[in-house]
Amino acid sequence: MFDDWQAFIAMGGHGLYVWLAYGAALALLILHLVRLRADWRKTLRLLRSKRDQDHASQAP
Template identity: 65%
Template structure:
């Protein structure tokens, strides 16, 4: 597809809102698929460290 200007590219032939919102939602979901497991892993390791400290106290 060839566009005459950058504004025409952003408008995507009157479908720009749909196209760019779809890209935005996809990027947010991909970001969440990376960040949420990392946070869950960190939380799990912290809980296990706390549990081990509690069990090893005299």
């Protein structure tokens, strides 16, 4: 469809609109993945501290 990279970036004069929309989508996707990752980290931290507590209370 596009002859070269420049034409691809320019999007026939609509480059600003197209890239803004895709940029927003990408940003949202990345944010989403980062939050998922942070979520798992938090869960693991929580569970680990809980386990350490249990072990500590079992030991005399």
